[in-house]
Amino acid sequence: MNVLLDNLGLYGQAFLGTIKLFVVASIGSLIGGTILAGLRVSPVPVLRAFGTVYVNTVRNTPLTLVFFFFAFAYPALEIVDLSFFTRACAALILYTSAFVCEVVRSGINTVPVGQAEASRALGFTFNQTLADIVLPQAIRAVVPPLTNIQIALLKNTTIAAGFSVLEAGGIYSVLAERGYSVLVGLLWVALGFLILVIPLTVLQRRLDAKWSVAR
Numbered sequence: 001m002n003v004l005l006d007n008l009g010l011y012g013q014a015f016l017g018t019i020k021l022f023v024v025a026s027i028g029s030l031i032g033g034t035i036l037a038g039l040r041v042s043p044v045p046v047l048r049a050f051g052t053v054y055v056n057t058v059r060n061t062p063l064t065l066v067f068f069f070f071a072f073a074y075p076a077l078e079i080v081d082l083s084f085f086t087r088a089c090a091a092l093i094l095y096t097s098a099f100v101c102e103v104v105r106s107g108i109n110t111v112p113v114g115q116a117e118a119s120r121a122l123g124f125t126f127n128q129t130l131a132d133i134v135l136p137q138a139i140r141a142v143v144p145p146l147t148n149i150q151i152a153l154l155k156n157t158t159i160a161a162g163f164s165v166l167e168a169g170g171i172y173s174v175l176a177e178r179g180y181s182v183l184v185g186l187l188w189v190a191l192g193f194l195i196l197v198i199p200l201t202v203l204q205r206r207l208d209a210k211w212s213v214a215r
Contacts, residue, residue: 017085034104
């Protein structure tokens with residue numbers, strides 16, 4: 001307990017950084033992944049090709065390399081000066097969006113084709129059909145895998161510690177400098193992540209029960 005109590009401020013600040021990083025990246029990846037899913041089912045070949053290339057490229061790229069790009073290559077481009085936190089959020093959003101896209105696309109494929117055809121017969125455009133008819137049903141069908149991706153995103157935030165972003169994954173280095181047991185400190189970090197994951201799991205079960213789709 002001494003490791004936790006003596007460094008309570010450090011743990012609080014680090015986990016607050018983790019939560020901020022997760023919330024921003026989670027919202028961004030859900031939006032980005034949904035847009036990518038729309039591109040992948042678009043009737044426009046160029047958009048479908050872009051979505052396919054993006055997803056296949058990013059999914060096969062290690063997240064660490066994405067972080068390296070934003071930490072070292074992006075500043076060399078001299079486009080816009082961004083903080084480490086902003087760049088870490090961008091890395092997580094771009095990476096996670098590819099996985100969200102595939103989950104949402106699988107949900108879109110579960111919606112009967114007849115519904116899209118009926119909406120087009122009523123004069124709906126592709127965007128209206130996707131937004132008003134298909135996506136609401138698709139999201140309900142993929143709540144569990146979406147939650148799993150968000151849990152994975154929460155764990156992936158620890159990589160940001162290697163790029164000057166203060167979050168839970170970087171606690172061990174500070175504890176080592178202060179002479180505390182790193183092993184005990186990491187056990188408290190693991191417990192902290194467990195506590196953060198529990199609300200996501202509970203939310204997933206409630207949404208899944210509320211939006212259960214008959215198969």
